[in-house]
Amino acid sequence: MSETIKIFHGPQHPGVTGNMSLELDLDGETIVKAKTHVGYLHRGFEKLIERRTVIQAFTIVCRICVPEPDPNEENFARGVEELLGLEISERAQFIRVMILELARLQSHLLWLAGQGASIGHEVVPQWAVGERDYILDLFEEITGGRVYHMYIYPGGVKRDLPDGLLERLLVLLDRLEARLPEYDRIFFDNAGVKKRLQKVGVVDPEEAIRNGYSGPVIRACGIDRDVRRDAPYLVYDQLAFDVPTESDGDAYARALVRRAEMVQSIRLLRQVADRLPAGEVQCKLPRHRQLKLPRAETYVQTESARGAFGYFMAGDGTPYLRRLQVRGPSIVHAFTLLEDLLVGAQLSDVALIMTSLGICPPEIER
Amino acid sequence: MAWNLDIKGVLHPFSALKQGFKRPHTLNYPLEKRQDVPGYRGFHVNSLIGCVGCGNCQDICMNEAIDMIEPLAEINPKNASGLVPRIDYGRCCWCGLCADVCGPGSLRLAGDAIYVGPDADSFLYMPRDE
Numbered sequence: 448m449s450e451t452i453k454i455f456h457g458p459q460h461p462g463v464t465g466n467m468s469l470e471l472d473l474d475g476e477t478i479v480k481a482k483t484h485v486g487y488l489h490r491g492f493e494k495l496i497e498r499r500t501v502i503q504a505f506t507i508v509c510r511i512c513v514p515e516p517d518p519n520e521e522n523f524a525r526g527v528e529e530l531l532g533l534e535i536s537e538r539a540q541f542i543r544v545m546i547l548e549l550a551r552l553q554s555h556l557l558w559l560a561g562q563g564a565s566i567g568h569e570v571v572p573q574w575a576v577g578e579r580d581y582i583l584d585l586f587e588e589i590t591g592g593r594v595y596h597m598y599i600y601p602g603g604v605k606r607d608l609p610d611g612l613l614e615r616l617l618v619l620l621d622r623l624e625a626r627l628p629e630y631d632r633i634f635f636d637n638a639g640v641k642k643r644l645q646k647v648g649v650v651d652p653e654e655a656i657r658n659g660y661s662g663p664v665i666r667a668c669g670i671d672r673d674v675r676r677d678a679p680y681l682v683y684d685q686l687a688f689d690v691p692t693e694s695d696g697d698a699y700a701r702a703l704v705r706r707a708e709m710v711q712s713i714r715l716l717r718q719v720a721d722r723l724p725a726g727e728v729q730c731k732l733p734r735h736r737q738l739k740l741p742r743a744e745t746y747v748q749t750e751s752a753r754g755a756f757g758y759f760m761a762g763d764g765t766p767y768l769r770r771l772q773v774r775g776p777s778i779v780h781a782f783t784l785l786e787d788l789l790v791g792a793q794l795s796d797v798a799l800i801m802t803s804l805g806i807c808p809p810e811i812e813r
Numbered sequence: 814m815a816w817n818l819d820i821k822g823v824l825h826p827f828s829a830l831k832q833g834f835k836r837p838h839t840l841n842y843p844l845e846k847r848q849d850v851p852g853y854r855g856f857h858v859n860s861l862i863g864c865v866g867c868g869n870c871q872d873i874c875m876n877e878a879i880d881m882i883e884p885l886a887e888i889n890p891k892n893a894s895g896l897v898p899r900i901d902y903g904r905c906c907w908c909g910l911c912a913d914v915c916g917p918g919s920l921r922l923a924g925d926a927i928y929v930g931p932d933a934d935s936f937l938y939m940p941r942d943e
Binding site: 499502503504506507570577580584587588591592595597605606609629631632633634636637638639641734735736 | 854
């Protein structure tokens with residue numbers, strides 16, 4: 448009988464996508480048992496929000512996910528609007544789609560950087576983070592912040608787009624579109640990358656449905672599920688886009704799905720720039736202590752770059768939310784899925800598999 | 814294990830070398846600096862001649878980063894409380910809600926956002942008067 452050794456991968460390992468830890472039992476280089484530990488990043492968002500008025504709480508929700516804060520803002524704002532019965536203008540809806548798709552693009556570029564770094568490909572992280580910075584420049588202009596935007600606000604968006612923004616957006620989209628074939632040459636078609644990513648971290652489609660996986664993880668198994676198409680919100684039902692899928696279910700298939708999603712996001716952003724209507728961007732709201740939520744509850748969902756992001760929200764007739772429950776995609780990906788995928792994998796593949804699932808610990812410990 | 818030679822996949826990554834002849838995307842800091850972005854949420858400024866001392870900014874601040882304190886300079890004679898906001902940058906999250914609720918529009922966020930100081934108390938910041 449061989450002896451196993453136990454090591455902790457994280458919470459301060461450069462290959463871990465955030466502050467979480469994996470307890471691994473190793474037989475040589477092969478993992479025989481994996482256990483996920485979270486709790487290093489607990490900031491108690493759900494409880495903090497119960498003690499703050501709705502308007503005050505809106506500044507907290509974006510911090511639930513660092514790489515992609517905007518789906519949280521959208522969920523929170525839409526939940527409050529559903530509880531209050533607020534109608535938001537079409538212009539605000541188009542601007543929200545623009546923000547969400549830019550967020551998806553920058554999140555995929557950040558994933559690309561992480562995926563490259565996890566297999567020792569040191570060129571693509573430099574490129575992707577550099578490219579992402581151009582998107583953050585646009586965010587800075589639109590919202591006033593680079594990472595945490597605090598822009599999608601109950602009743603619309605915080606402020607209108609600056610002058611000439613759409614032209615700069617189109618220049619950026621042209622630039623990104625021209626760069627994608629270069630990423631193909633150095634990363635997606637790279638023989639070394641294929642060797643590392645193919646047949647690693649294979650997800651079974653039946654299990655994916657049974658356990659509620661979402662985002663690129665489920666789409667890479669050939670199941671085309673996307674909240675934007677299946678339960679449309681904002682103006683997604685008026686815009687044309689495809690839901691890309693792959694059939695292999697491995698890390699490389701997830702990479703290809705994300706690559707195709709970047710193309711679809713660019714396509715959506717072009718449509719938004721083309722069809723952006725004029726009008727108000729924010730409806731009138733009462734002062735923050737007078738904004739009382741009715742005794743009702745709602746569940747809203749947004750398709751983030753990592754999967755379906757849901758918020759359950761309940762009001763109780765006061766300016767405070769009685770309960771807010773965040774259900775991010777990472778909770779099943781980091782526990783149910785990752786613990787299974789790692790059994791039989793090599794130690795050097797741990798960071799690779801984690802990154803390919805797009806696990807984000809802050810949304811697990813909200 | 815079968816090995817299929819993927820010539821394209823081996824040669825194509827070398828196309829990255831041509832990037833070496835292109836202009837860099839980074840700036841030669843500190844000789845070159847980024848242009849300020851209008852609308853960026855940086856440090857607070859407060860026009861003392863406009864501030865009415867209502868405390869709305871203190872009320873809405875969800876981080877309790879704003880204290881209303883005695884001013885050191887001349888203030889608006891219509892300032893009801895005789896107090897003006899002071900920001901604790903150890904707590905501020907630059908959400909801008911304080912500027913949104915400022916009735917007279919005296920409190921706002923300026924474009925500059927770089928401050929380095931060895932004294933933690935200096936993060937209790939009196940907004941610049943403008």
